[in-house]
Amino acid sequence: MGSDVGRLTREAIEEIRTAANIVDVVGVHVSLRKRGKTYVGLCPFHAEKTPSFTVSDDRQAFYCFGCGVGGSVFDFLMRVRNLTFAEAAKELADRYGIHLPEAPETPVQKRARELADLLCEVNEAAAAYFHRVLLEDPAAGPARDYLRRRDMGPEIIREFRLGYAPARWDGCRRQLLGKRISLQVAVQAGLLAQKTEGEVYDRFRNRLMFPIRDLAGRVVGFGGRALDETLPKYLNSPESPVFHKGRILYGLPVAREACRKEGEVLVVEGYFDLLALHGRGIRHVVAPLGTALTVQHVRLLARLAPRAVVVFDGDEAGMRAALRSLELFLREKLPARLLKLPDGMDPDDFVGQRGKDAFLQLLAEARPLFEVFLEESLVDYDGSIAGKVRSVRKVAPFLKLVDSRVEQESYLQLLTRRLGVSEEVLRQELGLVGAPETEWGRRHAEKRDDTRVPAMEEVVARILIHYPSGIPLLAEAGILDEFEGQEWRELGRLLEKHYRTGGILDLGGLLVELTSEDLRRRVSSWSLEENPWSEENASLRLREYIEGIKGRKGRRLDDLRRLQHEIRIAEEKRDEARLGELLARKAALVARRVRGKANLTKGEME
Numbered sequence: 322m323g324s325d326v327g328r329l330t331r332e333a334i335e336e337i338r339t340a341a342n343i344v345d346v347v348g349v350h351v352s353l354r355k356r357g358k359t360y361v362g363l364c365p366f367h368a369e370k371t372p373s374f375t376v377s378d379d380r381q382a383f384y385c386f387g388c389g390v391g392g393s394v395f396d397f398l399m400r401v402r403n404l405t406f407a408e409a410a411k412e413l414a415d416r417y418g419i420h421l422p423e424a425p426e427t428p429v430q431k432r433a434r435e436l437a438d439l440l441c442e443v444n445e446a447a448a449a450y451f452h453r454v455l456l457e458d459p460a461a462g463p464a465r466d467y468l469r470r471r472d473m474g475p476e477i478i479r480e481f482r483l484g485y486a487p488a489r490w491d492g493c494r495r496q497l498l499g500k501r502i503s504l505q506v507a508v509q510a511g512l513l514a515q516k517t518e519g520e521v522y523d524r525f526r527n528r529l530m531f532p533i534r535d536l537a538g539r540v541v542g543f544g545g546r547a548l549d550e551t552l553p554k555y556l557n558s559p560e561s562p563v564f565h566k567g568r569i570l571y572g573l574p575v576a577r578e579a580c581r582k583e584g585e586v587l588v589v590e591g592y593f594d595l596l597a598l599h600g601r602g603i604r605h606v607v608a609p610l611g612t613a614l615t616v617q618h619v620r621l622l623a624r625l626a627p628r629a630v631v632v633f634d635g636d637e638a639g640m641r642a643a644l645r646s647l648e649l650f651l652r653e654k655l656p657a658r659l660l661k662l663p664d665g666m667d668p669d670d671f672v673g674q675r676g677k678d679a680f681l682q683l684l685a686e687a688r689p690l691f692e693v694f695l696e697e698s699l700v701d702y703d704g705s706i707a708g709k710v711r712s713v714r715k716v717a718p719f720l721k722l723v724d725s726r727v728e729q730e731s732y733l734q735l736l737t738r739r740l741g742v743s744e745e746v747l748r749q750e751l752g753l754v755g756a757p758e759t760e761w762g763r764r765h766a767e768k769r770d771d772t773r774v775p776a777m778e779e780v781v782a783r784i785l786i787h788y789p790s791g792i793p794l795l796a797e798a799g800i801l802d803e804f805e806g807q808e809w810r811e812l813g814r815l816l817e818k819h820y821r822t823g824g825i826l827d828l829g830g831l832l833v834e835l836t837s838e839d840l841r842r843r844v845s846s847w848s849l850e851e852n853p854w855s856e857e858n859a860s861l862r863l864r865e866y867i868e869g870i871k872g873r874k875g876r877r878l879d880d881l882r883r884l885q886h887e888i889r890i891a892e893e894k895r896d897e898a899r900l901g902e903l904l905a906r907k908a909a910l911v912a913r914r915v916r917g918k919a920n921l922t923k924g925e926m927e
């Protein structure tokens with residue numbers, strides 16, 4: 322669960338979970354058919370013609386046997402609507418009429434929220450004013466002509482609420498005064514600027530206005546394009562408590578829905594690029610506000626879609642900008658491709674001259690950003706030894722960040738071919754042999770280790786999902802505490818917690834509490850799979866496992882007893898060296914046991 326669950330109490334989550342029915346919630350997005358005890362439909366997360374997306378009423382879980390997505394009703398909403406856990410919970414609460422008690426705000430939080438609300442209100446009022454001026458004011462004639470020349474139709478102007486800030490010093494100011502809006506707030510929002518003597522005046526003059534909205538649709542700032550020779554050509558609202566250029570993208574609320582459908586988000590450079598694509602029905606697009614992509618931008622993109630395509634102008638600068646973002650995409654593990662436009666063209670020119678289909682063709686052909694980077698890095702490779710070293714040094718830090726082994730392998734092979742060095746040498750040069758050296762590598766290695774599948778744990782958990790009546794038996798034998806790995810121990814603990822007498826398992830409750838997304842997916846799939854064990858077979862396997870664990874425990878006790886005995890002998894003989902070694906072994910053996918317990922207690926407190 323995300324960190325934003327803080328303001329939702331456990332009780333509230335529990336209430337929502339009990340009220341919500343996954344079949345109803347999924348049914349809004351997927352047309353479901355009853356098949357036996359479950360419902361099936363076409364998966365909203367991958368393209369398919371025969372339904373492999375399965376939902377169960379009594380399990381309160383979903384799983385797609387096609388693409389492996391699964392989990393609770395919260396997981397479904399989060400994924401299908403790009404929501405955080407807290408947002409999904411709020412939405413369900415609204416739907417089922419549950420009142421969510423909010424944690425009380427601190428005075429500082431309250432002031433910050435009230436200011437943010439005020440700033441957005443002022444911006445909203447200004448957006449309405451600029452829009453009206455653009456549509457109605459005779460002085461906006463040249464602005465309307467300009468938009469017509471750029472092929473921006475009335476629908477686009479309305480949907481994005483484009484506006485015009487007239488060429489005067491007191492247009493916006495008088496408008497806001499008339500609405501009894503505090504000019505001080507308007508200054509803070511950046512709509513008005515203040516002279517040193519305290520006099521305030523319109524910041525945006527004779528500019529085409531682009532209201533910039535956050536994911537929730539609030540106007541947080543503006544971009545203004547000069548309609549004369551004034552510089553800068555594009556003027557943005559200054560940074561404010563609600564407006565941070567490095568954290569916001571143009572087109573968010575509209576793109577949100579479209580990205581979900583397309584499973585992809587396009588990043589273009591400018592307002593007009595985005596609008597031109599929109600005008601042709603390509604709506605899964607966002608644009609940074611004249612800045613290079615930041616890590617916050619990339620995180621925002623990852624919330625919109627599982628894949629990104631960077632669309633940049635076919636010139637040298639555009640290419641360099643796109644390649645600079647490569648590291649961010651790699652670090653955030655968001656797969657990205659690069660759509661390269663012909664030299665000297667931006668997306669606006671391109672769709673204007675060649676049309677939508679030509680653009681979609683380029684989109685289909687877009688290559689992974691890393692592949693393009695690799696080739697660019699080799700462009701001035703001259704075949705010399707020094708050139709080899711240079712090239713390898715250039716790509717090494719990035720190649721190490723490539724998340725997928727398979728991809729890393731294919732890039733290595735490409736380098737091998739181009740540079741004419743053996744893969745062995747390359748691996749050594751890149752530091753890809755032996756233990757990972759970087760901090761990132763270490764964390765990654767640990768993570769991989771933690772999520773490895775302990776075969777017996779998996780078998781036991783799967784059997785218990787199908788035969789919950791075995792749970793008390795295993796719990797009493799202490800087997801569920803003995804699961805290896807923290808995530809699996811949490812699952813063991815939750816199996817015990819959500820077991821109800823009479824052989825019933827409250828799987829919905831278990832799924833909501835289970836922290837590991839990977840395990841939520843697995844548990845959902847087991848709960849919806851065809852039961853692979855006969856009752857006899859299942860109980861046999863469980864008994865074997867109980868015996869196995871008892872043996873493991875027994876062996877540890879035997880080891881301890883034997884050590885204890887040898888320690889006594891060493892003490893009698895006053896063999897200090899031997900005694901030290903034995904005590905260390907004993908400490909290690911005890912620690913192993915304690916560590917297991919400590920993890921479990923931590924899990925219980927979470």
Ligand SMILES: [Zn+2]
Pocket residue numbers: 364365366367374385386387388389390
């Ligand atoms: Zn699927």
